[in-house]
Amino acid sequence: VREGVMTLQSMHTTCCVIVNEGQDALTEDILRYLESSVEPGVAWRHDDRAYSDCDRQNTDAHLRALLLSPAVTLQVSGGELVLGQWQRVIVAELDGPRTRTLRLQVMGVA
Numbered sequence: 255v256r257e258g259v260m261t262l263q264s265m266h267t268t269c270c271v272i273v274n275e276g277q278d279a280l281t282e283d284i285l286r287y288l289e290s291s292v293e294p295g296v297a298w299r300h301d302d303r304a305y306s307d308c309d310r311q312n313t314d315a316h317l318r319a320l321l322l323s324p325a326v327t328l329q330v331s332g333g334e335l336v337l338g339q340w341q342r343v344i345v346a347e348l349d350g351p352r353t354r355t356l357r358l359q360v361m362g363v364a
Contacts, residue, residue, distance in 0.1 A: 258360060258363060267319060269350070274342065275341065
């Protein structure tokens with residue numbers, strides 16, 4: 255596709271796709287922010303067998319995903335993704351490592 259749009263979507267509730275700077279120190283800061291926003295080890299109902307059939311004990315990952323996005327849509331121009339100088343597409347695994355599936359859809363003019 256020469257001109258159009260591209261959407262990249264995670265097919266999972268605890269794996270997100272974001273656009274940000276791909277710098278190691280910033281990645282660590284983002285992780286610290288997410289961990290401080292949703293503390294692990296809290297007695298969430300999703301982790302409690304009395305309320306949920308989920309055995310992964312991963313409520314914190316689900317709640318952190320609420321702060322991010324499961325998908326990004328980007329412009330395509332001249333056959334290239336349109337990104338700012340420092341922008342990168344980042345897949346944020348919040349409950350892994352696990353095997354994940356991403357769906358890519360591109361629409362436009364060839």
